[in-house]
Amino acid sequence: MKIRKASGILSGAFLALMAxxxxxxxxxxxxxxxxxxxxEAPAERVASIPMPMxxxxxxxxxxxxxxxxxxPVAKQAVLDGILGKIYPEAKDIPSDITAPNFIPNVEExxxxxxxxxxxxxxxxxxxxxxxxxxxxxxxxxxYGTEEKAREYMTLSAEAMGRDxxxxxxxxxxxxxxxxxxxxxxxxxxxxxxxxxxxLRAKETLTASGAKxxxxxxxxxxxxxxxxxxxxxxxxxxxxxxxxxxxxxxVILLNNFESDIAPERIYSDPILxxxxxxxxxxxxxxxxxxxxxxxxxxxxxLTWMWLADLLHPEVFDYDLRAEMKQVYKTIYDYDLSEEDIxxxxxxxxxxxxxxxxxxxxxx
Amino acid sequence: MNMTEAxxxxxxxxxxxxxxxxxxxxxxxxxxxxxxxxxxxxxxTPGRIxxxxxQWLANPSAPLESIDQRIVLLVRMPRVLIAAVSGAALAVGxxxxxxxxxxxxxxxxxxGISQGAAFGGALAILLGYAGVTLLGFAxxxxxSALVIVGxxxxxxxxxxxxxxxxxxxxxxxxxxxxxxxxxxVADPNTSLPAIVYWLMGSFSTATWARFWLGLPGLxxxxxxxxxxxxxxxxxxxxxxxxxxLGVNPDRERWxxxxxxxxxxxxxxxxxxxxxxxxxxxxxxxxILVGEDHRVLIPASAILGAAYLTFIDTLxxxxxxxxxxxxxxxxxxxxxxxxxxxxxxxSRVNQP
Numbered sequence: 001m002k003i004r005k006a007s008g009i010l011s012g013a014f015l016a017l018m019a020x021x022x023x024x025x026x027x028x029x030x031x032x033x034x035x036x037x038x039x040e041a042p043a044e045r046v047a048s049i050p051m052p053m054x055x056x057x058x059x060x061x062x063x064x065x066x067x068x069x070x071x072p073v074a075k076q077a078v079l080d081g082i083l084g085k086i087y088p089e090a091k092d093i094p095s096d097i098t099a100p101n102f103i104p105n106v107e108e109x110x111x112x113x114x115x116x117x118x119x120x121x122x123x124x125x126x127x128x129x130x131x132x133x134x135x136x137x138x139x140x141x142x143y144g145t146e147e148k149a150r151e152y153m154t155l156s157a158e159a160m161g162r163d164x165x166x167x168x169x170x171x172x173x174x175x176x177x178x179x180x181x182x183x184x185x186x187x188x189x190x191x192x193x194x195x196x197x198x199l200r201a202k203e204t205l206t207a208s209g210a211k212x213x214x215x216x217x218x219x220x221x222x223x224x225x226x227x228x229x230x231x232x233x234x235x236x237x238x239x240x241x242x243x244x245x246x247x248x249x250v251i252l253l254n255n256f257e258s259d260i261a262p263e264r265i266y267s268d269p270i271l272x273x274x275x276x277x278x279x280x281x282x283x284x285x286x287x288x289x290x291x292x293x294x295x296x297x298x299x300x301l302t303w304m305w306l307a308d309l310l311h312p313e314v315f316d317y318d319l320r321a322e323m324k325q326v327y328k329t330i331y332d333y334d335l336s337e338e339d340i341x342x343x344x345x346x347x348x349x350x351x352x353x354x355x356x357x358x359x360x361x362x
Numbered sequence: 363m364n365m366t367e368a369x370x371x372x373x374x375x376x377x378x379x380x381x382x383x384x385x386x387x388x389x390x391x392x393x394x395x396x397x398x399x400x401x402x403x404x405x406x407t408p409g410r411i412x413x414x415x416x417q418w419l420a421n422p423s424a425p426l427e428s429i430d431q432r433i434v435l436l437v438r439m440p441r442v443l444i445a446a447v448s449g450a451a452l453a454v455g456x457x458x459x460x461x462x463x464x465x466x467x468x469x470x471x472x473x474g475i476s477q478g479a480a481f482g483g484a485l486a487i488l489l490g491y492a493g494v495t496l497l498g499f500a501x502x503x504x505x506s507a508l509v510i511v512g513x514x515x516x517x518x519x520x521x522x523x524x525x526x527x528x529x530x531x532x533x534x535x536x537x538x539x540x541x542x543x544x545x546x547v548a549d550p551n552t553s554l555p556a557i558v559y560w561l562m563g564s565f566s567t568a569t570w571a572r573f574w575l576g577l578p579g580l581x582x583x584x585x586x587x588x589x590x591x592x593x594x595x596x597x598x599x600x601x602x603x604x605x606x607l608g609v610n611p612d613r614e615r616w617x618x619x620x621x622x623x624x625x626x627x628x629x630x631x632x633x634x635x636x637x638x639x640x641x642x643x644x645x646x647x648x649i650l651v652g653e654d655h656r657v658l659i660p661a662s663a664i665l666g667a668a669y670l671t672f673i674d675t676l677x678x679x680x681x682x683x684x685x686x687x688x689x690x691x692x693x694x695x696x697x698x699x700x701x702x703x704x705x706x707x708s709r710v711n712q713p
Contacts, residue, residue: 269437
């Protein structure tokens with residue numbers, strides 16, 4: 001009895017000691033540029049210069065408290081979108097730590113006293129040296145594929161000591177991706193619609209969807225083929241004639257242009273004759289905590305959305321229910337029906353083929 | 363030998379030869395136009411194209427049902443025509459300025475007009491405007507650049523060529539800096555790529571609406587310089603000589619500047635910055651028809667039209683992606699110009 005009590009106390013003390021050492025343990029990471037990053041303790045003050053990082057960090061940490069600086073364009077996006085509604089205090093986060101072009105403003109950056117500065121890898125030392133020369137700790141991330149996205153999300157979570165939250169997020173991505181891949185496996189090549197993602201459509205037409213590109217990746221995941229797979233790079237300007245030649249079955253419109261609508265395609269003399277327009281399969285992609293088109297913390301919702309649209313006979317995700325659950329988990333926020341309508345552009349995509357399935361069931 | 367002598371000599375003995383030269387240039391232009399309407403990413407057979415155009419000529423108001431009809435008539439036709447008119451305007455603008463400044467290295471960019479228009483367009487894209495508004499912005503700032511140059515260059519009631527060139531440099535540099543500021547504050551995910559692409563020049567947004575929007579500015583400028591072709595010969599003389607011939611070089615130079623500004627700003631507005639046409643094409647024209655502006659101006663117009671039409675066809679057909687025009691014109695124009703320069707100076711410096 002005595003022994004058991006003693007060992008109980010001991011193990012209690014041991015656990016406390018363990019926890020204490022865990023707290024004090026420095027964090028050592030290898031960032032996506034292959035650099036060693038060392039933090040004495042989980043970062044409590046994080047400044048992020050790449051735009052998608054703002055919403056990513058909010059999602060991983062479940063709040064904005066640890067963000068001491070972000071890209072002005074990212075901040076505008078946060079304030080304009082649903083995140084600004086969920087976290088109104090985001091408006092007080094400084095955004096003069098960098099110009100939109102990612103060149104850090106070191107004095108402003110240093111003034112925010114960050115434990116960690118997140119910056120782009122692969123875009124040259126000029127973006128990084130000013131940070132490290134000022135004695136700040138930089139972690140570099142690189143963008144573009146699902147794999148890289150999972151990696152930088154995990155790295156950010158480790159740096160902030162939020163392993164508890166990133167595990168489920170990554171698991172969710174994995175589980176949704178494999179669920180979709182499993183169901184899509186039986187779709188015959190002949191039944192795979194040709195999908196064109198227009199990164200820009202207002203004035204010049206810009207397509208994305210080259211091989212190994214993120215848009216191509218989820219188009220293929222959900223049982224489609226990328227109409228623009230023969231492009232050499234991403235975000236390439238093309239002409240309407242080229243789109244006519246591809247004749248896509250589905251056209252996805254971006255969220256980078258604030259007032260783009262399917263009407264743009266339906267009223268174009270050439271684009272209105274594509275299969276996509278003729279069959280009313282032109283959709284503006286949803287805009288949640290971040291744009292759903294590039295990789296982001298809500299990406300599995302993008303995949304479900306697209307899967308439901310491309311192959312309603314195969315997929316049957318209850319997107320609205322999924323969204324409610326996800327927003328509750330990530331942001332601890334209860335989406336209203338109106339929130340969901342706004343995120344999914346239900347009004348803008350009114351009349352598009354198959355979009356009824358996303359309407360609120362009254 | 364000065365330019366009038368050269369012009370007189372050419373005008374005298376070689377009329378038949380020059381007639382043949384013009385016929386050949388017009389043939390080249392027609393070939394470029396026909397080739398351009400036939401070429402494209404969407405394949406339409408030549409027979410079908412002829413059929414489409416004939417149907418359209420017979421009944422222009424018939425609805426266009428099929429996609430090949432629309433591509434030929436609504437995409438390629440306006441694009442080819444707008445490229446041709448812009449090419450003519452840029453080349454004529456260059457030829458006229460080279461005459462007025464008595465300097466073969468001058469182009470519309472010297473007056474700061476292109477940079478002004480570029481700033482206007484970039485600003486419009488930054489603010490999220492497109493179409494007519496973008497055109498208006500580019501045009502307004504292009505003309506503003508010229509007005510500022512005019513105010514700066516006018517000293518004690520007179521405008522000397524050297525002050526115009528220096529003022530043009532100053533104003534051009536100012537607007538180039540403003541363009542940089544716009545790029546600096548632009549969102550790298552959204553407006554910046556659009557601005558960069560637009561600055562490199564492209565006819566990818568050509569439509570009939572845009573053609574009709576751009577045509578007046580380009581046509582007025584072209585006609586004005588055409589009407590001025592005799593005066594250009596006089597303006598290319600020394601000022602004192604010109605005055606003695608009853609010309610007010612000061613005032614008349616400004617007519618040329620305004621006409622050129624109109625054309626340049628309009629072309630930048632409809633297609634972004636397309637460099638090198640105004641520099642290279644007049645030189646080619648000079649080699650073919652000589653230095654007399656009465657023939658140099660129309661020759662530059664025809665060659666400029668044919669050249670830009672052809673280059674634009676390459677830009678839109680070589681790859682599925684659109685190659686920016688300014689890149690192609692510079693890639694071809696810069697080496698050609700280098701060769702011309704060497705030839706020019708080896709002849710000038712002959713012992």
